[in-house]
Amino acid sequence: MSFTLAIVGRPNVGKSTLFNRLVGKRLALVDDQPGVTRDLREGQARLGDLRFTVIDTAGLEEATDESLQGRMRKLTERAVDMADACLFVIDARAGVLPADEVFADILRRRSAHVILGANKAEGTAAEAGVLEGYALGLGEPLRLSAEHGEGMGELHAILMPLI
Ligand code: GDP
Numbered sequence: 642m643s644f645t646l647a648i649v650g651r652p653n654v655g656k657s658t659l660f661n662r663l664v665g666k667r668l669a670l671v672d673d674q675p676g677v678t679r680d681l682r683e684g685q686a687r688l689g690d691l692r693f694t695v696i697d698t699a700g701l702e703e704a705t706d707e708s709l710q711g712r713m714r715k716l717t718e719r720a721v722d723m724a725d726a727c728l729f730v731i732d733a734r735a736g737v738l739p740a741d742e743v744f745a746d747i748l749r750r751r752s753a754h755v756i757l758g759a760n761k762a763e764g765t766a767a768e769a770g771v772l773e774g775y776a777l778g779l780g781e782p783l784r785l786s787a788e789h790g791e792g793m794g795e796l797h798a799i800l801m802p803l804i
């Protein structure tokens with residue numbers, strides 16, 4: 642049985658960019674507009690010698706429409722239930738937002754293994770946001786740059802004992 646990692650988090654944090662980096666094909670939509678990807682997408686990830694299934698999820702739409710929020714939440718919960726571990730991505734440049742707390746709550750209740758990824762961590766503009774990540778109570782934030790490929794070795798080291 643294949644190990645499955647779900648990438649979850651609010652829109653625009655870089656989930657699809659990370660998915661594309663792991664899968665190596667542009668299966669997921671990447672867009673500058675928040676909330677463009679609204680489905681679950683599954684791909685076969687390669688990270689060094691590791692092979693696993695990865696799921697890219699839509700995030701919690703920031704719109705005030707409650708039914709849409711509910712749908713996004715359900716989609717995230719579905720992905721979490723399908724997965725052996727979750728990579729919860731925050732935007733280290735934006736810091737921890739209220740929507741991030743919603744995801745942290747879902748993950749604390751439903752997921753056995755949560756890896757907290759602080760994405761967009763290249764450069765120094767992200768340092769404060771990375772530190773804010775500790776307050777989510779999900780352990781040490783893993784500094785990632787999906788766009789520049791930083792943090793992939795550390796992600797490999799975290800996943801290796803799980804797979
Ligand atoms: P998603 O909504 O969470 O799937 O986020 P996307 O993958 O669509 O990315 C949203 C935006 O963040 C895009 O403009 C990406 O180019 C940008 N982005 C993704 N990863 C990084 C990163 O590591 N550093 C920076 N600076 N931008 C990133």
Ligand code: MG
Nearest residue numbers: 656657670678
């Ligand atoms: Mg996306």
